Amino acid sequence: MRVNTPVTSNEYLMEDGRTIVSSTDLQGNINYANPYFIEVSGFTEEELIGAPQNIVRHPDMPAEAFADLWATIRSGMPWTGLVKNRCKNGDFYWVLANVTPVIENGKPVGYLSVRTKPSRQQVREADALYREIKGGNPRRLRIVNGRAISTGLAARLRETMRMSLATQIAAATSLLVGVLALLSIMLLAMDDATAVKAHGWLGAAAVAAMLGMLAFGRSLYANVALPLRQATRCARMMAGGDLTASIDVRRDDEVGQLLAALRQTNINLHSIIGDVRANFDEISVATGEIADGNMDLSGRTESQASSLQQTASSMEQLTATVQQSATSVASANELAERAREVATQGGSIVSQVVSTMGDISTSSNKILDIIGLIDGIAFQTNILALNAAVEAARAGEQGRGFAVVASEVRGLAQRSATAAKEIKELIDNSLEKVQAGTALTNSAGVTMNEVIESVCRVSKVMGEISDSTREQSCGIGQVNDAVIKIDDITQQNAALVEQAAAAAGNLAQQTRCVSQAMAVFKLQQAGHQPPRRAAPGAKPRLQLQA
Numbered sequence: 001m002r003v004n005t006p007v008t009s010n011e012y013l014m015e016d017g018r019t020i021v022s023s024t025d026l027q028g029n030i031n032y033a034n035p036y037f038i039e040v041s042g043f044t045e046e047e048l049i050g051a052p053q054n055i056v057r058h059p060d061m062p063a064e065a066f067a068d069l070w071a072t073i074r075s076g077m078p079w080t081g082l083v084k085n086r087c088k089n090g091d092f093y094w095v096l097a098n099v100t101p102v103i104e105n106g107k108p109v110g111y112l113s114v115r116t117k118p119s120r121q122q123v124r125e126a127d128a129l130y131r132e133i134k135g136g137n138p139r140r141l142r143i144v145n146g147r148a149i150s151t152g153l154a155a156r157l158r159e160t161m162r163m164s165l166a167t168q169i170a171a172a173t174s175l176l177v178g179v180l181a182l183l184s185i186m187l188l189a190m191d192d193a194t195a196v197k198a199h200g201w202l203g204a205a206a207v208a209a210m211l212g213m214l215a216f217g218r219s220l221y222a223n224v225a226l227p228l229r230q231a232t233r234c235a236r237m238m239a240g241g242d243l244t245a246s247i248d249v250r251r252d253d254e255v256g257q258l259l260a261a262l263r264q265t266n267i268n269l270h271s272i273i274g275d276v277r278a279n280f281d282e283i284s285v286a287t288g289e290i291a292d293g294n295m296d297l298s299g300r301t302e303s304q305a306s307s308l309q310q311t312a313s314s315m316e317q318l319t320a321t322v323q324q325s326a327t328s329v330a331s332a333n334e335l336a337e338r339a340r341e342v343a344t345q346g347g348s349i350v351s352q353v354v355s356t357m358g359d360i361s362t363s364s365n366k367i368l369d370i371i372g373l374i375d376g377i378a379f380q381t382n383i384l385a386l387n388a389a390v391e392a393a394r395a396g397e398q399g400r401g402f403a404v405v406a407s408e409v410r411g412l413a414q415r416s417a418t419a420a421k422e423i424k425e426l427i428d429n430s431l432e433k434v435q436a437g438t439a440l441t442n443s444a445g446v447t448m449n450e451v452i453e454s455v456c457r458v459s460k461v462m463g464e465i466s467d468s469t470r471e472q473s474c475g476i477g478q479v480n481d482a483v484i485k486i487d488d489i490t491q492q493n494a495a496l497v498e499q500a501a502a503a504a505g506n507l508a509q510q511t512r513c514v515s516q517a518m519a520v521f522k523l524q525q526a527g528h529q530p531p532r533r534a535a536p537g538a539k540p541r542l543q544l545q546a
Helices: 035-041 063-074 120-134 153-161 165-189 192-197 199-239 254-395 400-518
Strands: 020-024 030-033 079-086 092-104 107-116 141-144 147-150
Touching (some): 020 035, 030 035, 063 079, 063 092, 063 120, 063 141, 079 254, 092 254, 120 141, 199 254, 254 400
Antiparallel strands (some): 141 147
16 A cells, blocks of 8 residues: 655644545546645645545555445445545645546446545544554454444344345335235135134234234334435435535435435535536636726727827828938939039049149240240340441441441340340249149149049948938838738727627626526535644644544
């Protein structure tokens, strides 16, 4: 037998009116555990489902009790008895277990166990019994159908004399028929004289038979009519929705089995309806919260839809503005490109001007050279004129005409020298201005090159801005499309939320109707106090019993 350790001396007390429910397969592996079982045992649902039922077995339980349980339920009969179970942390709790085979298509498919809170008297008796059996069983007790049975000779005789109801009726009927048949045969076999003599004892026999029938009738009343009246009362209470009836079964005959079946039905209905009612209470609260949440979500979704519509309108305006900006940037880019072309042309012209100014400067230098040559010629001519005048003076009267010519030539040479000097001054002045103009032109060329570079950079930046603006325009267009789609989805969500809110409201109404229908059943009042555990080592006002 499985031994679960460790164990403590702390008792977990079940709440009044609460039931522990579980179901197992034919091998005893748990396939369902209700929330109260999980709460009391301390195991999680994952730990319980698939585990053997003996995961909660307490070491104080004798193996004979579980042997009787399995023998009873495998024979197709329900079993009721006190069981001491172990919590996960080692604490213990007592239950009045009612185990019933689950039948489908005429075959057992598993077992349903419904455990209720036993009375303290039941716990004390069970604890003493299980301790005695675990302590060596000096009275040689055995457990049958959850009850302790003595194995002594007197007990066996009492068990033998305890006949079933069908056996009692058959025996009494057979005895009565036998007596009547015997009397009839005896009367037929006697002559008149003998019959007169036997009249006394025949009358006594008839009286005895009548008394026997009266005793049998009283027995039937006590063993059948009264229990059936109790069963009828309990069945009517159950039919009226009152599941608080307490059915005490102390017999194993047909009537006892009927009462046991009614008790088991009452316990199972009490457990199922109690769990369903508790679950519907939670569902009612949850559906109310869902309905409120859906209404709130509906309002917020509608508000979001309105905000998205405003956002979509703003995005359309932003898209138009960005597209207009893109057009303006494209125009500015074209103007920048034109300015770059004009600046390039201006730079080319300035370069030509610089080149022309250089040519002018070169030509002016050549003119200066020519002026110097002319000035030299005038100087030499003047020397020659002076020489001619000297020679004319030496010639006297014959050289007078030549002297006049020489004088004219000298004057011409002087005027040529003067003109050459003035031209040289003009050329020098022009050359200075040309040099200044060349310097300015060179500076203008450098500036124009810088302007061209700046215009090129501006044109490049404007091109990048134009590209970015186009990309932004495309991106904003996509965002606008996405916002429109989100707006459509939000509108659909708003409609769905309204439908969900209506469905949740309908579900809440249906839940209230079901709760009202479940309220027809009257259950034992469950305590609302938190589960209590006896203090370690405390003397059992609630003693640890089995």
